[in-house]
Amino acid sequence: MPKCFPKLTQNRVRLDLGDGKSVSVRMLPVERMGEFKQCTEDLRNVSTQEGLDAVRNRLAALAREVIPPPYADNLERFPLDALAELTAYLMYGEGNDGDDQPKADSEEADVPAKN
Numbered sequence: 001m002p003k004c005f006p007k008l009t010q011n012r013v014r015l016d017l018g019d020g021k022s023v024s025v026r027m028l029p030v031e032r033m034g035e036f037k038q039c040t041e042d043l044r045n046v047s048t049q050e051g052l053d054a055v056r057n058r059l060a061a062l063a064r065e066v067i068p069p070p071y072a073d074n075l076e077r078f079p080l081d082a083l084a085e086l087t088a089y090l091m092y093g094e095g096n097d098g099d100d101q102p103k104a105d106s107e108e109a110d111v112p113a114k115n
Contacts, residue, residue, distance in 0.1 A: 013093050026066045028091045036091050059087045
């Protein structure tokens with residue numbers, strides 16, 4: 001019996017927005033994993049508010065790569081722990097339960113390509 005590995009082809013995740021609405025966004029590209037891991041390492045070692053703010057800004061920048069306006073505009077309202085959780089979800093999705101897979105009625109939203 002073959003083993004199924006849906007993460008090999010997953011490139012989108014579903015963000016539930018409340019009120020029964022959700023949006024399907026691209027996952028962060030694998031190439032950004034190094035930056036994400038560096039952010040998590042820096043969070044463990046930071047000792048000043050300025051350092052926390054710098055890591056927070058880097059996490060928000062990562063999220064903005066795949067979360068389009070107007071949703072990305074509200075990232076400034078996220079506390080650091082929620083922003084780190086969101087960015088991890090955008091990088092890895094959920095476990096292998098498939099709950100992060102976009103549903104048929106999810107709106108697809110993409111960040112416009114940069115020229």
